[in-house]
Amino acid sequence: MKAFARDVSIFFSSPWVVGALLALALVGLILSLSQPHILPPTIFFAGVWYTRLLWLLLVFSLGLLLAKGLRTAARLIAQRGLGWTVHHFLTSIRLAIVLIALLVLIGLISTIVPQLAFNREIDLLTRYGPENYSLLRSWGFFTIFSTGYVYGIIALFVLNLFACTLKRLRASLQYVRLPMRAKQPEAFAHMPCYREFSFEPARSTSLWEHVRHTLQSRGFRVREEGGELLAERWRWERFSIDVFHVSLLVAIGALVMTNTLGYDYLQINYKGDVFSVRDRNFQVRVDDFWSENYPGTDRVMDWKTKLTVIENGREVKSGITEVNHPFTYRGVSIYQAAMGEDWLSGARVTVRVQKDDGTDLGEYSAQVNEYFVLPEVGIAVKVGAFLPDFALANGVAYSKTQRLLNPAAYLEVYDEKSGAQLFRTWTFSQLPEVQLVVENPYRFYLMGMVAPQFTGLEFSWDPGLPVAYVAFALMIMMLIVNLYFKHQMIWLHMDEEAGILRLGGRSRKGDFGPTFQSLIEKIHERGLIQQMSQPRPELVSVGEREEHHT
Amino acid sequence: MIDSTFFFFLSTPGYFLALLFYLFGAVFTRPSKKHTAEQTLGITATLVRQRTEIGWEQMALWITRLSVLLATVGVIWRTIELGTASNWALSVFLPVTSTYETLTFMAWLIPLVYSILERHYRFPGVGAIITGIAFAMLVVAASPAIAPRQVAPVVPSLQSYWLVIHVLFMIVGISLFTVGFGAALLLLWRRYRGTEPAMLQKLEELSYKANALGFPFYGIGGVIFGGIWAKQAWGAYWEWDPKETAMLIAWLAYAVYLHARMRWGWRDVRVAWLSVAAYLVVLYTWIGINYFVASLHSFT
Numbered sequence: 001m002k003a004f005a006r007d008v009s010i011f012f013s014s015p016w017v018v019g020a021l022l023a024l025a026l027v028g029l030i031l032s033l034s035q036p037h038i039l040p041p042t043i044f045f046a047g048v049w050y051t052r053l054l055w056l057l058l059v060f061s062l063g064l065l066l067a068k069g070l071r072t073a074a075r076l077i078a079q080r081g082l083g084w085t086v087h088h089f090l091t092s093i094r095l096a097i098v099l100i101a102l103l104v105l106i107g108l109i110s111t112i113v114p115q116l117a118f119n120r121e122i123d124l125l126t127r128y129g130p131e132n133y134s135l136l137r138s139w140g141f142f143t144i145f146s147t148g149y150v151y152g153i154i155a156l157f158v159l160n161l162f163a164c165t166l167k168r169l170r171a172s173l174q175y176v177r178l179p180m181r182a183k184q185p186e187a188f189a190h191m192p193c194y195r196e197f198s199f200e201p202a203r204s205t206s207l208w209e210h211v212r213h214t215l216q217s218r219g220f221r222v223r224e225e226g227g228e229l230l231a232e233r234w235r236w237e238r239f240s241i242d243v244f245h246v247s248l249l250v251a252i253g254a255l256v257m258t259n260t261l262g263y264d265y266l267q268i269n270y271k272g273d274v275f276s277v278r279d280r281n282f283q284v285r286v287d288d289f290w291s292e293n294y295p296g297t298d299r300v301m302d303w304k305t306k307l308t309v310i311e312n313g314r315e316v317k318s319g320i321t322e323v324n325h326p327f328t329y330r331g332v333s334i335y336q337a338a339m340g341e342d343w344l345s346g347a348r349v350t351v352r353v354q355k356d357d358g359t360d361l362g363e364y365s366a367q368v369n370e371y372f373v374l375p376e377v378g379i380a381v382k383v384g385a386f387l388p389d390f391a392l393a394n395g396v397a398y399s400k401t402q403r404l405l406n407p408a409a410y411l412e413v414y415d416e417k418s419g420a421q422l423f424r425t426w427t428f429s430q431l432p433e434v435q436l437v438v439e440n441p442y443r444f445y446l447m448g449m450v451a452p453q454f455t456g457l458e459f460s461w462d463p464g465l466p467v468a469y470v471a472f473a474l475m476i477m478m479l480i481v482n483l484y485f486k487h488q489m490i491w492l493h494m495d496e497e498a499g500i501l502r503l504g505g506r507s508r509k510g511d512f513g514p515t516f517q518s519l520i521e522k523i524h525e526r527g528l529i530q531q532m533s534q535p536r537p538e539l540v541s542v543g544e545r546e547e548h549h550t
Numbered sequence: 551m552i553d554s555t556f557f558f559f560l561s562t563p564g565y566f567l568a569l570l571f572y573l574f575g576a577v578f579t580r581p582s583k584k585h586t587a588e589q590t591l592g593i594t595a596t597l598v599r600q601r602t603e604i605g606w607e608q609m610a611l612w613i614t615r616l617s618v619l620l621a622t623v624g625v626i627w628r629t630i631e632l633g634t635a636s637n638w639a640l641s642v643f644l645p646v647t648s649t650y651e652t653l654t655f656m657a658w659l660i661p662l663v664y665s666i667l668e669r670h671y672r673f674p675g676v677g678a679i680i681t682g683i684a685f686a687m688l689v690v691a692a693s694p695a696i697a698p699r700q701v702a703p704v705v706p707s708l709q710s711y712w713l714v715i716h717v718l719f720m721i722v723g724i725s726l727f728t729v730g731f732g733a734a735l736l737l738l739w740r741r742y743r744g745t746e747p748a749m750l751q752k753l754e755e756l757s758y759k760a761n762a763l764g765f766p767f768y769g770i771g772g773v774i775f776g777g778i779w780a781k782q783a784w785g786a787y788w789e790w791d792p793k794e795t796a797m798l799i800a801w802l803a804y805a806v807y808l809h810a811r812m813r814w815g816w817r818d819v820r821v822a823w824l825s826v827a828a829y830l831v832v833l834y835t836w837i838g839i840n841y842f843v844a845s846l847h848s849f850t
Contacts, residue, residue, distance in 0.1 A: 483763070
């Protein structure tokens with residue numbers, strides 16, 4: 001029995017089985033999220049026996065792996081202590097891979113499932129249907145980047161990056177402190193770049209000075225040790241990746257600052273509105289707003305809103321906000337985010353009411369969420385909603401666009417005296433004959449509609465922005481440093497008796513060949529040295545080899 | 551009536567013909583047995599190839615140059631069309647405001663850069679890959695379903711000099727990744743056919759260099775310049791917009807590639823497959839995603 005349990009455990013924790021189960025779950029997940037009509041999420045998330053079996057096996061396999069990991073952790077804690085084990089875990093590349101893979105998976109989901117930040121709830125509801133929608137919503141699929149588990153993964157990733165950066169920084173410090181030492185001239189031949197020259201021993205002093213001067217003029221720091229010239233430059237470039245990683249952490253920190261301390265909200269405004277700005281003791285007045293077309297066309301070129309800031313009852317600043325050019329006052333930026341007719345919340349509709357025998361009861365007007373009363377028949381009608389472009393999907397009515405393509409009003413009819421609801425119905429401007437949604441003694445015709453013009457302004461205060469920009473600048477600088485600067489070292493030995501000058505060189509990484517060659521040409525210019533022999537090909541093919549230091 | 555599309559229409563078969571000639575060149579040329587000066591020095595011993603009398607590659611190069619010239623006319627014409635459509639109301643813009651325009655722009659830029667650098671980096675197979683990719687891009691651009699080609703004035707949100715900076719960096723990044731991808735594909739193909747290791751090493755290095763250089767361009771253009779522009783246009787430098795997120799995934803994929811190669815010493819087939827996988831994410835980010843979800847980046 002024990003042997004059987006062990007075999008089952010080995011089988012279900014083997015990479016192939018776990019991989020296959022994960023792949024199946026991933027395919028199912030992507031299919032159910034992108035094609036809900038083929039595999040509805042309610043079915044995929046444990047709706048039928050085979051999906052339940054899949055989840056059960058997956059949880060079992062992952063549980064086995066977790067138990068294995070915990071056993072290893074317990075052993076390590078016993079052997080090396082808790083601190084070492086935590087440090088080992090946080091600096092592990094495997095953890096980084098798992099976290100990046102999880103972030104990639106979450107990113108992938110967010111690009112398949114429309115997010116509430118960029119889509120209307122109604123569009124998601126109609127896409128997935130009410131049941132799937134509420135299931136996915138309760139699991140946070142529509143606001144995936146605000147869920148606890150994503151915050152957890154990002155936090156662990158930040159910790160991992162921080163720990164790895166510290167570890168690497170320590171190695172960099174050691175590298176930078178490690179002094180360049182003289183080497184045996186024979187060892188030069190094993191360096192990626194190596195050349196030998198002959199010279200007249202009588203001119204050794206001037207050659208030595210010429211070489212020293214040439215190296216110094218190229219930015220090399222030169223010193224003598226053990227009868228050799230040791231030259232190096234750009235040792236500090238080793239830190240570029242460390243600073244890049246730190247900047248990445250700072251940029252993430254800036255994002256956290258922005259999300260926790262700052263704000264960003266949209267406000268719909270009508271002409272003449274005066275309103276207070278959140279957490280600020282000034283107000284803003286919307287003086288005017290308009291759109292501008294490309295000259296001679298009906299294509300919009302820009303949307304603009306004229307604003308005036310009022311502080312302590314005085315007008316202190318006026319200006320225009322337009323797309324790509326926000327208006328800023330005391331750190332708060334006001335963006336032009338939307339413009340148009342406010343059909344959904346501000347529409348005013350006109351309805352003609354008739355009795356079913358054809359008796360005309362007149363035309364009435366009301367705004368959305370308001371009533372009009374017909375005293376002669378004792379009813380009150382509430383305009384429950386107005387949709388400029390009515391559409392029906394999965395039993396949900398919604399407006400496809402904000403344009404007047406298929407206007408419809410939703411009416412709730414009440415008894416004027418008792419207030420009891422009698423019935424609810426839709427009335428369509430383009431389909432006046434569609435009437436009896438429910439049996440009732442009236443006919444309603446949608447005769448007209450108007451909506452106020454609005455400008456949508458976005459208010460943003462972003463205390464993390466300067467920090468983010470500093471981090472961005474550092475990231476760019478460090479990437480450039482990493483690309484164009486490599487720690488380069490040159491050893492030079494002069495055998496005065498034999499009249500041989502030996503040069504060896506290498507760089508921390510990358511191709512040192514061209515630099516080495518150009519230095520040699522420069523040294524050669526004075527005619528103080530002569531080439532001794534054709535160098536061995538593999539020693540010239542500099543740049544083919546790279547040296548890696550961690 | 552002749553418009554910019556006509557010139558791209560002409561350069562499409564041009565790239566295809568060049569691709570065929572490059573392939574003929576690869577098949578009908580054989581490695582040189584002569585010892586050239588470069589071989590003595592051991593620099594490019596495996597790369598020097600003797601030309602056949604027909605000179606397929608030379609002809610392919612001339613056809614590529616001609617196609618690039620036609621595409622140049624197309625790009626200039628498109629710029630004029632775009633300017634005319636907006637009555638020259640904007641001071642700074644490039645014809646990169648839609649999928650069609652970015653595809654045709656890259657199908658012009660990549661072979662152009664290649665035909666300039668060809669003298670220095672003559673490498674069997676690269677010409678075929680470059681022209682093959684340019685041809686594929688123009689074929690995709692020819693599909694109205696994927697890339698509608700109507701000329702429309704630049705929409706308000708794109709009216710910024712950041713359009714030029716952000717898009718150019720992305721394009722350079724994607725172009726370099728494309729070279730890395732092409733070299734990786736060539737490596738995999740030759741690896742399974744059994745080519746000499748030195749050639750594979752050269753291809754692997756080319757792929758690495760292109761990807762390593764593409765990485766900062768893509769990252770700076772996407773995360774940094776994209777973020778600065780997003781702050782200016784939308785009010786937040788990071789919003790988890792689907793395209794932003796996909797770009798970050800692609801960048802992370804290349805970060806994994808670079809770490810795999812530099813930290814863990816991966817080489818050869820493993821990094822080649824990683825390079826191919828990362829490039830597929832780039833393609834998804836650039837074109838594929840537009841057909842899955844609505845995004846702030848949906849400009850057609």
